[in-house]
Amino acid sequence: xxxxxxxxxxxxxxxxxxxxxxxxxxxxxxxxxxxxxxxxxxxxxxxxxxxxxxxxxxxxxxxxxxxxxxxxxxxxxxxxxxxxxxxxxxxxxxxxxxxxxxxxxxxxxxxxxxxxxxxxxxxxxxxxxxxxxxxxxxxxxxxxxxxxxxxxxxxxxxxxxxxxxxxxxxxxxxxxxxxxxxxxxxxxxxxxxxxxxxxxxxxxxxxxxxxxxxxxxxxxxxxxxxxxxxxxxxxxxxxxxxxxxxxxxxxxxxxxxxxxxxxxxxxxxxxxxxxxxxxxxxxxxxxxxxxxxxxxxxxxxxxxxxxxxxxxxxxxx
Amino acid sequence: xxxxxxxxxxxxxxxxxxxxxxxxxxxxxxxxxxxxxxxxxxxxxxxxxxxxxxxxxxxxxxxxxxxxxxxxxxxxxxxxxxxxxxxxxxxxxxxxxxxxxxxxxxxxxxxxxxxxxxxxxxxxxxxxxxxxxxxxxxxxxxxxxxxxxxxxxxxxxxxxxxxxxxxxxxxxxxxxxxxxxxxxxxxxxxxxxxxxxxxxxxxxxxxxxxxxxxxxxxxxxxxxx
Numbered sequence: 001x002x003x004x005x006x007x008x009x010x011x012x013x014x015x016x017x018x019x020x021x022x023x024x025x026x027x028x029x030x031x032x033x034x035x036x037x038x039x040x041x042x043x044x045x046x047x048x049x050x051x052x053x054x055x056x057x058x059x060x061x062x063x064x065x066x067x068x069x070x071x072x073x074x075x076x077x078x079x080x081x082x083x084x085x086x087x088x089x090x091x092x093x094x095x096x097x098x099x100x101x102x103x104x105x106x107x108x109x110x111x112x113x114x115x116x117x118x119x120x121x122x123x124x125x126x127x128x129x130x131x132x133x134x135x136x137x138x139x140x141x142x143x144x145x146x147x148x149x150x151x152x153x154x155x156x157x158x159x160x161x162x163x164x165x166x167x168x169x170x171x172x173x174x175x176x177x178x179x180x181x182x183x184x185x186x187x188x189x190x191x192x193x194x195x196x197x198x199x200x201x202x203x204x205x206x207x208x209x210x211x212x213x214x215x216x217x218x219x220x221x222x223x224x225x226x227x228x229x230x231x232x233x234x235x236x237x238x239x240x241x242x243x244x245x246x247x248x249x250x251x252x253x254x255x256x257x258x259x260x261x262x263x264x265x266x267x268x269x270x271x272x273x274x275x276x277x278x279x280x281x282x283x284x285x286x287x288x289x290x291x292x293x294x295x296x297x298x299x300x301x302x303x304x305x306x307x308x309x310x311x312x313x314x315x316x317x
Numbered sequence: 318x319x320x321x322x323x324x325x326x327x328x329x330x331x332x333x334x335x336x337x338x339x340x341x342x343x344x345x346x347x348x349x350x351x352x353x354x355x356x357x358x359x360x361x362x363x364x365x366x367x368x369x370x371x372x373x374x375x376x377x378x379x380x381x382x383x384x385x386x387x388x389x390x391x392x393x394x395x396x397x398x399x400x401x402x403x404x405x406x407x408x409x410x411x412x413x414x415x416x417x418x419x420x421x422x423x424x425x426x427x428x429x430x431x432x433x434x435x436x437x438x439x440x441x442x443x444x445x446x447x448x449x450x451x452x453x454x455x456x457x458x459x460x461x462x463x464x465x466x467x468x469x470x471x472x473x474x475x476x477x478x479x480x481x482x483x484x485x486x487x488x489x490x491x492x493x494x495x496x497x498x499x500x501x502x503x504x505x506x507x508x509x510x511x512x513x514x515x516x517x518x519x520x521x522x523x524x525x526x527x528x529x530x531x532x533x534x535x536x537x538x539x540x541x542x
Binding site: 175176177178180181296297300301303304305307308309311312 | 331335339342346419424426431434
């Protein structure tokens with residue numbers, strides 16, 4: 001009992017500690033692909049450290065929402081990290097507190113507060129980015145629901161720990177058409193939800209073209225650090241759900257492994273994430289950003305992929 | 318899948334079928350002629366893959382012949398013919414004019430796929446072939462998607478690709494229901510299809526030379542206004 005609580009807290013610590021590293025590795029790899037040297041992979045840590053020691057300036061026109069939003073956005077992925085399998089393949093202490101839909105709601109709650117805060121300051125770019133984020137969000141929502149529905153239908157449960165074992169036992173299940181299609185749909189969702197390249201440019205500095213990032217423009221000091229960290233953690237959590245539940249639920253610590261197994265799972269999980277990051281960098285470097293109204297088509301394609309996955313599943317092929 | 322005697326082959330066949338369907342969706346939705354053509358080639362290769370799997374599963378040499386014919390005609394001969402007859406038109410990267418926007422046509426496709434499963438269910442009760450449960454509904458769905466392609470595209474070459482997708486769908490359903498279809502029938506189809514492509518290709522080239530466009534959707538009106 002006690003060790004399950006400890007492992008659960010360790011999961012949160014892993015998410016907190018390694019989320020900025022993933023972002024740093026992505027940035028470095030992207031620059032390297034463009035034949036540039038690129039920043040150190042530890043640059044996000046330095047950025048967060050620097051921002052934490054700077055003064056914070058808050059507009060006197062803003063309300064409490066603006067001040068509360070970074071904390072809410074920061075708490076949401078930390079909370080979700082309690083629910084999902086990051087290191088272990090068996091349910092931990094808090095696993096039954098919420099299922100995948102619950103986790104999705106918590107993440108959406110953080111995003112909702114960030115959106116409200118962007119509108120709150122009346123900075124002209126904030127509401128624009130906020131409304132665009134909502135547009136992408138409500139197009140992505142039905143896809144999320146269908147993916148989760150299909151996954152839970154197959155496993156007979158919505159708890160991610162139970163779902164993950166179903167898809168790979170026996171290994172022939174991995175090649176089920178519905179599984180492959182769901183992976184594709186979810187990958188497109190991750191790209192959309194995190195503002196990756198076909199949908200949004202994460203490194204763009206041009207406010208008029210921003211979707212996700214313009215929400216954080218008004219923040220400075222600690223607020224900016226928390227928002228940055230929260231964004232990295234949200235991405236980390238999404239990758240963990242994608243890899244550990246849907247794609248490759250291997251390398252996690254089994255029930256019998258004990259504390260050493262759990263610690264050993266950390267490098268294995270990071271290795272898996274590195275593999276995924278390579279794919280992601282390839283996608284981001286080979287595609288161009290879509291025009292705003294073509295995002296509908298991108299997510300429409302994801303939606304149809306998910307629906308086809310559901311149909312093939314329900315028809316029992 | 319549980320009723321099938323070959324779980325691994327059935328699983329791989331289902332995967333090929335799902336990708337086959339996805340390629341058909343791509344032909345419906347892509348913006349550019351060249352991408353559309355590439356997806357069609359991919360789809361034909363998946364059809365051949367499925368035929369090989371079924372040939373192994375059912376022990377039918379005919380299906381292996383079908384696979385070879387499919388690869389030879391659809392993946393090699395047809396792209397070559399198109400390149401010869403209307404090279405600039407196909408191989409230029411440009412957007413296709415369409416009657417219905419992409420999200421709507423995709424949603425329509427999703428509805429039609431569901432309809433295909435509804436239609437296939439009573440048919441499956443009559444067919445006892447082991448792989449029909451996978452191939453028949455997907456084949457019917459792809460026939461629908463090809464029809465949708467013809468309906469929403471307004472240009473000659475993409476419409477012809479729709480026709481070929483319908484043809485692929487028929488074969489995909491056919492190889493599971495009648496695995497011992499005489500090779501003569503396959504050969505006849507293999508000759509027919511390139512001739513269709515050749516005729517449409519040459520016709521399109523004439524239209525393009527006369528009018529400077531291939532959007533045959535506009536030819537419905539007699540005079541320009």
